[in-house]
Amino acid sequence: MKLHILTRFLLICLLLLSQSVKSEEEFIVSDIQVRGLQRISEGTVFNYLPVNVGERFSLGNVGPAIKALFKTGFFKDVSLEREGSSLIVNVVERPSIAKILFEGNKDLSKEDLTKALDKIGLSEGKIFDRSVLDKVELELKRQYLSHGKYSLKIKTEVANLTRNRVGIRINISEGRVTKIKEINIVGNKSFDDAALLKKLELNTTNLLSFYTKDDQYSKQKLSADLETLRSYYLDRGYINFNIESTQVAITPDKKDIYVTINVKEGAIYRLDKVKLTGNLIVKPDELIKLMTVGPGEIFSRKNATETSKAIQDRLGDEGYAFANVNMVPEIHEGNKTVDMAFFVDPGKRAYVHRINYSGNTKTRDEVLRREMRQMESSWASSSKIERSKTRLERLGYFESVNVETPPVPGTADQIDVNYSVVEKSSGNLSAGIGYSQVQGIVINANISQDNVFGSGKRVNLAFNNSTFLTSYQFGFYNPYFTTDGVSLGYNLGYTDRNAGAINLANYSTTIANAGLDFGIPLNEFDQLRFGMDLRHTKLKTGTNSSQEIDDFINGNDGKGNTRSTSKANGDSFLTFAPSVGWTHDTLNRAIFPNKGGQQRLGAQITLPGVSDLDYYKISYKHQEYFPLSSDFTFRLLADIGYGxxxxxxxxxPFFENYYGGGTGSVRGFRNNTLGPRDTPISRKLRQPLPFGGSTKIVGSAELFFPVPFLQESKSVRLGAFFDAGRIQNGFGTDNMKYSAGLSGEWLSPFGALSVSAAVPLNAKPFNATTGVGDQKQLFQFNFGQNF
Structure with missing residues (x-):
């Protein structure tokens, strides 16, 4: 009986093989024909078929040939036949996917779902493999689970279309969002639940959950929260802290989730001994200054990690790019103390082999190379490499700058420094229209190139027109007039200003100017500037002008009598004004910096004897940025001027006065209204108008943070601020004005937009007749102009 069954099995196998190849005899293949193709070319089949014309073919070649064609995934059936000395390949192609339709999706867009399915090999135009459909539900569930949808239902339908194609319809029932009902921390004794829960990203439903989505559970968020919890305890001395277990339970109706975290706190440990060991290289006294941990302190993993990083960076400045500083704690359970040793392994000192640049398709290599503070063939310095990166970012030519320091293959003491940049448009040919609460409608045209022919030089030709200002300007600037970094700039301009159009005294000025400017670097962060400005000013008075303007022009005492101590200045002035300035700049970025500071001290004086007016102006501006976290930056600003x-x-001269109030000054007060007002020649015709003063004091404290749903954007930010300032004649801090509010800044494709909503804190009621008091403006904005 068994022999009979075996015989039948062998006969069936032989029959199947004979159907694949009609003749079992070995033969020389004189021709290969492919039958059944619709979309796939014969060349594709020949490329994968392990048989060529002129080769011997036998029964033993059948299996590998069929297997090779099936492995391509293009066919659902393959068979081989022999016709004389020709090999016939019969195939049945798999259908292609003509269309994928999604129905019922609301929380996730079609684009998101399409990208998810493409990862598992299901997309329009690809070959359809029915086995992939089994993965569709798993992948889409994974996508929806990250959005808190646990009651998801998916149904797929496949329809056959003409020309061996299929259409796939995916019906999605998203269900409602499953929200976190409760988060419990069990085992905590030293810190209450409220303090610990504040540290977690996951949260129960609150007023902002519709926006932050913090009440939607995800495994990734929970893992991050557990690490946050662990760090919180380790930074406070609980060196044996442990998360015993976590339980995530979902209600049967899949509407609520309960999260339970079981912890074991342990005891608080203090540092007993702290020492440096290993090959220190640098003097121990220098390294000890970098340590933020010491005997008697509560153990903190954060402080220990910062110490290790600081020592490693210091060694990096000496060329030890591969240095390791390992923390080696020795725990004493008896007295709850820890001995901490920082073991220094500097490795080999590394040289910089090559400094390479990529991505700069327009900007010449020499423009990047002259910003380098790390030199080739010298010791590698981590601080110099990072400083070089900062200098490239500050050029303003690139959207992003990244640096890598890979070791040179085949060496143990050399690295390459590779800077990759993403260029942005440094040229601008534009005409536009904007609106400002100060100037009204602003029409402008601008032709500028900050990086002419990739050379780093700047050329600018601009025209601006508004109810307040008509301006034509031409400028040129070469930041490397000499190889030592001495800069040269010059400008020509014509400006017509109507002060009365922006709530100032009734006068206008027409100014033609030419200027020359030199900058001399003193060191990495400091620069001296020397300039000369030649200016011709033509003054025009308006209807019912100010008594102060009339006195200035005619030299009167306010009653029509000529003063003995004053002269008639007239209404046309030619001035030659040299200037000198000092700049200390450590900002990390030119736009929206978050670290460093900038100080500017400048003085300008008209030359006596050759100028029609004798006056001087001194100004000082200091701003400092303090990074509080990756998202929050605190800025302090002081701006002082005197003339x-x-x-x-x-x-x-009154047309050189300082003004305050509004954007860029004390927000919440109407633009230019802080400070003295003029005296109308006739009070019957108008009220006193802002006249400015010879002294400006403005200060601001502002906390910047990203827009919640645009954390990665570098072109938009929000702020909460406190402003203070005054405009007066003479010194003093009396009559200071204060305000507080919120701000927003956006570098949009259509121009810069700044908005603020501020509340004056000590404004006095305004009397329009006398001009006494303060004019408030709670909401202020500026569009179409630079910040």
């Missing part, structure tokens, strides 16, 4: 006349000019 006065000398010689035959008894005071600062």
């Amino acid at each position: 006065d006349g000398y010689g035959d000019t008894d005071k600062l």
Whole structure:
């Protein structure tokens, strides 16, 4: 009986093989024909078929040939036949996917779902493999689970279409979001639940959950929260802290989730001994200054890690790019103390082999190379490499700058420094329209190139027109006029300003100017600037002008009588004004910096004897940025200015006065309204108008943070601020004005937009007749102009 069954099995196998190849005899293949193709070319089949014309073919070649064609995934059936000395390949192609339709999806877009299915090999135009459908539900569930949808239902339908194609319809029932009902921490004794839960990203439903989605459970968020919890305890001395277990339970109706975290706190450990061991290289006294941990302190993993990083960076400055500083704790359970040793392994000192650049398709290599503080063939310095990266970012030519320091293959003491940049448009040919609460409608045209022919030089030709200002300007700037970094700039301009159009006293000025400017670097962060400005000013008075303007022009005492101590200045002035300035700049970025500071001190004086007016102006501006975290930055700003006349000019000319209030000053107060007001020649015709003063004091404290749903954007930010300032004639801090509010800044494709909503804190009621008091403006914005 068994022999009979075996005989039948062998006969069936022989029959199957004979159907694949009609003749079992070995033969020389004179021709290969492929039958059944619709979309796939014969060349594709020949490429995968392990048989060529002129080769011997036998029964033993059948299996590998069929297997090779099936492995391509293009066919659902393959068979081989022999016709004389020709090999016939019969195939049945798998259908292609003509269309994938999604129905019922609301929480996830079609684009998101399409990307998810493409990862598992299901997309329009690809060959359809029915086995992939089994993965569809798993992948889509994974996508929806990250959005808190646990009651998801998916149904797929496949329809046959013409020309061996299929259409796939995916019906999705998303269900409601499953929300976290409760988070319990069990085992905590030293810290209450409220303090610990505040540290977690996951949360129960609250007023902002519709926006932050923090009440939607995900495994990734929970893992991050557990690490946050662990770090919280380890930074406070609980060196044996442990998370015993976590339980995530979902209600039968899949509407609520309960999370339970079981912890074991342990005892608080203090540091007993702290020492440096290993090959220190650098003087121990220098390294000890970098340590943020010491005997008697509560153990903190954060402080220990920062110490290790600081020592490693210091060694990196000496060329030890591969240095390791390992923390080696020795725990004493008896007295609850820890001995901490920092073991220094500097490795080999590394040289920089090559500094390479990529991505700079427009900017010349020399423009990047002259910003380098790390040199080739010298010791590698981590601080110099990072400083070089910062200098490239500050050029303003690139959207992003990244640096890598791979070791040179085949060496143990050399690295390459590779800077990769993403260029942005450094040229601008634009015409636009904007609106400002100060200037009204602003029409502008601008032709500028910050990086002419990739050379790093800047050329600018601009035209601006508004109810306040008509301006034509031409400028040129070469940041490397000499190889030592001495800069040269010059400008020509014509400006017509109507002060009365922006809530100032009734006068206008027409100014033609030419200027020259040199910058001399003193060190990495400091620069001296020397300039000369030639200016011709034509003054025009408006209807019912100010008594102060009339006195300045005619030299009167306010009653029509000529003062003995003053002269008639007239209404046309030619001035030659040299200037000197000092800049200390450690900002990490030119736009939206978050670290470093900038100080600017400048002085300008008109030359006596050759200038029609004798006056000087001194200014100082200091801003400092403090990174509080990756998202929050705190800024302090001080802006001070003072001017006065000398010689035959008894005071600062009124058209050089300082103004305050509004954007860029004390927000919440109407633009330019802080400070003294003029005296109308006739009070019957108008009220007193802002006239400015010779002294400006402005300060601001502001906390910047990203827009919640645009954390990665570098072109938009929000802020909460406190402003203070005054405009007066003379010194003093009396009559300071204060405000507080919220701000927003956006570098949009259509121009810069800044908005603020501020509340003046000590404004006095405004009397329009006398001009006494403060004019408030709670909401202020500026569009179409630079910040």
